[in-house]
Amino acid sequence: xxxxxxxxxxxxxxxxxxxxxxxxxxxxxxxxxxxxxxxxxxxxxxxxxxxxxxxxxxxxxxxxxxxxxxxxxxxxxxxxxxxxxxxxxxxxxxxxxxxxxxxxxxxxxxxxxxxxxxxxxxxxxxxxxxxxxxxxxxxxxxxxxxxxxxxxxxxxxxxxx
Amino acid sequence: xxxxxxxxxxxxxxxxxxxxxxxxxxxxxxxxxxxxxxxxxxxxxxxxxxxxxxxxxxxxxxxxxxxxxxxxxxxxxxxxxxxxxxxxxxxxxxxxxxxxxxxxxxxxxxxxxxxxxxxxxxxxxxxxxxxxxxxxxxxxxxxxxxxxxxxxxxxxxxxxxxxxxxxxxxxxxxxxxxxxxxxxxxxxxxxxxxxxxxxxxxxxxxxxxxxxxxxxxxxxxxxxxxxxxxxxxxxxxxxxxxxxxxxxxxxxxxxxxxxxx
Numbered sequence: 001x002x003x004x005x006x007x008x009x010x011x012x013x014x015x016x017x018x019x020x021x022x023x024x025x026x027x028x029x030x031x032x033x034x035x036x037x038x039x040x041x042x043x044x045x046x047x048x049x050x051x052x053x054x055x056x057x058x059x060x061x062x063x064x065x066x067x068x069x070x071x072x073x074x075x076x077x078x079x080x081x082x083x084x085x086x087x088x089x090x091x092x093x094x095x096x097x098x099x100x101x102x103x104x105x106x107x108x109x110x111x112x113x114x115x116x117x118x119x120x121x122x123x124x125x126x127x128x129x130x131x132x133x134x135x136x137x138x139x140x141x142x143x144x145x146x147x148x149x150x151x152x153x154x155x156x157x158x159x160x161x
Numbered sequence: 162x163x164x165x166x167x168x169x170x171x172x173x174x175x176x177x178x179x180x181x182x183x184x185x186x187x188x189x190x191x192x193x194x195x196x197x198x199x200x201x202x203x204x205x206x207x208x209x210x211x212x213x214x215x216x217x218x219x220x221x222x223x224x225x226x227x228x229x230x231x232x233x234x235x236x237x238x239x240x241x242x243x244x245x246x247x248x249x250x251x252x253x254x255x256x257x258x259x260x261x262x263x264x265x266x267x268x269x270x271x272x273x274x275x276x277x278x279x280x281x282x283x284x285x286x287x288x289x290x291x292x293x294x295x296x297x298x299x300x301x302x303x304x305x306x307x308x309x310x311x312x313x314x315x316x317x318x319x320x321x322x323x324x325x326x327x328x329x330x331x332x333x334x335x336x337x338x339x340x341x342x343x344x345x346x347x348x349x350x351x352x353x354x355x356x357x358x359x360x361x362x363x364x365x366x367x368x369x370x371x372x373x374x375x376x377x378x379x380x381x382x383x384x385x386x387x388x389x390x391x392x393x394x395x396x397x398x399x400x401x402x403x404x405x406x407x408x409x410x411x412x413x414x415x416x417x418x419x420x421x422x
Contacts, residue, residue: 012201012204015201015279016201016204016205016208018279019205019209019277019279020208020209020212021279022277022279022280023209023212023213023216023277023279024212024216026351026411030279030281047172051172051175055179058179059197060197060201061280062194063194063195063197063198063201064198064276064277064278064279064280064285064287065278065280065282065283065285066278066283066285066313066314066321066323066329067283067329068183068187069182069183069185069187069190069194070179070180070181070182070183070185071183072280073179073182074176074179074182074183077175077176077179078176078179081172081176114282117183118282121183122328122329123328125328125348125349128348128349128350129349131349131350132281132348132349132350132351133281133282133349136281137281
């Protein structure tokens with residue numbers, strides 16, 4: 001129970017960070033901090049905790065979104081699960097750069113999966129998705145991922161102790 | 162069955178459960194969504210407040226210039242209003258003579274923006290008015306400068322507004338100068354797009370776009386924005402226009418919800 005509360009807290013902090021970025025830079029600097037959090041939990045605490053983090057992350061995003069409830073929950077949880085397979089190919093040596101690469105790969109997967117799920121319910125313009133969502137999100141996530149991983153590691157060491 | 166297989170089945174069931182959430186009716190989860198949002202809104206507002214103030218200081222020049230131009234505009238409008246005053250009085254006299262029954266078609270309620278959707282997929286704001294104030298889904302939302310969006314979800318005391326630039330927003334509109342009619346909808350690039358204009362439509366960059374009377378939810382004549390690009394598609398018989406919204410949607414703080422009478 002305590003673990004779930006700690007995961008919920010860390011995810012909420014990640015969401016607040018995203019919110020601050022959106023408020024300050026309105027769209028052009030929009031790191032996907034929550035996917036970094038989900039990847040972090042998968043790499044350092046295992047797939048189960050990663051799924052819990054993904055659920056909280058999706059719940060927060062879905063609550064602020066006016067569209068389909070469950071869209072972000074499903075996409076985050078699928079990404080949390082897929083991280084387990086992606087890390088076999090990418091994260092074998094466990095370096096800092098590879099962690100950032102993992103975050104970038106999962107950001108791309110997150111956008112692609114979300115576009116595909118959205119296509120089931122509405123029109124999706126892939127050109128716009130690449131230009132307006134994927135590229136800004138990928139670049140800004142790559143820029144902050146390294147720092148976020150370090151801070152998350154510190155946080156997790158203290159909170160899970 | 163091996164342990165690995167059992168694990169795989171459990172994860173597959175969890176993911177299937179998450180997928181099924183997509184098919185839950187929106188009305189069933191709206192109160193839950195708003196309660197989660199309420200729980201996190203307060204810390205967000207406290208943390209974001211200093212950043213917002215900082216942003217205001219950084220962009221003080223832009224705000225000052227906007228203030229100056231609005232002040233100038235107010236002066237011009239006040240001058241014009243002096244002339245109009247006489248016409249209104251004359252109109253009232255004629256109306257009385259004809260026993261014309263005047264009726265106010267719309268009333269409005271003001272609201273403050275208390276939150277935003279941080280994701281790039283949607284353009285949404287949260288306002289501090291809800292069902293208790295008579296707000297309903299589909300009601301038009303505007304500011305002094307023009308159309309802001311449409312109410313998408315309502316709780317007791319809060320509502321989510323889909324902005325003009327959200328891909329799920331659409332409104333019937335017309336080009337003010339040439340009266341060409343089309344449909345304005347949002348894009349993912351913080352702009353709007355006017356669609357279904359015929360290839361020979363008389364549209365130019367700089368033309369103003371307003372709501373049309375064909376719209377079922379918006380009163381006619383509300384300012385939407387200005388055309389900044391006209392895109393002709395060689396394969397289609399239509400042209401599309403990119404529109405810069407009249408309202409700076411990333412900075413809007415106060416809005417009016419138009420309630421139908």
